Amino acid sequence: xxxxxxxxxxxxxxxxxxxxxxxxxxxxxxxxxxxxxxxxxxxxxxxxxxxxxxxxxxxxxxxxxxxxxxxxxxxxxxxxxxxxxxxxxxxxxxxxxxxxxxxxxxxxxxxxxxxxxxxxxxxxxxxxxxxxxxxxxxxxxxxxx
Numbered sequence: 614x615x616x617x618x619x620x621x622x623x624x625x626x627x628x629x630x631x632x633x634x635x636x637x638x639x640x641x642x643x644x645x646x647x648x649x650x651x652x653x654x655x656x657x658x659x660x661x662x663x664x665x666x667x668x669x670x671x672x673x674x675x676x677x678x679x680x681x682x683x684x685x686x687x688x689x690x691x692x693x694x695x696x697x698x699x700x701x702x703x704x705x706x707x708x709x710x711x712x713x714x715x716x717x718x719x720x721x722x723x724x725x726x727x728x729x730x731x732x733x734x735x736x737x738x739x740x741x742x743x744x745x746x747x748x749x750x751x752x753x754x755x756x757x758x
């Protein structure tokens with residue numbers, strides 16, 4: 614076994630632990646924030662999910678502003694910090710904020726068409742695939758019984 618393998622495993626374990634920490638906090642935050650939103654405003658509308666998505670977008674914007682101000686660019690921020698805050702915490706809180714960040718970065722770089730295709734395509738294709746998965750599973754389960 615080459616000497617690099619134990620170092621590689623140690624670095625991978627570090628990344629996993631960072632993700633577990635951020636993801637655990639994000640998951641718990643999502644649960645409690647969504648529950649609070651539903652309890653506060655009722656169940657007529659998915660207020661909890663909307664609240665989580667909007668809070669996640671606000672936090673992503675704050676992180677983007679902080680990282681760019683402190684490090685010059687999002688990609689220049691220390692990788693473990695990005696992994697903890699963005700991939701771990703916000704990824705578990707809501708992936709909607711990542712979706713919006715990617716669109717914002719495309720808009721900022723003048724790639725309006727790509728951004729609009731990405732936004733519309735994600736919504737429309739995502740909904741169609743969810744419907745296909747739902748109907749396909751129902752069909753399969755009914756056929757098996």
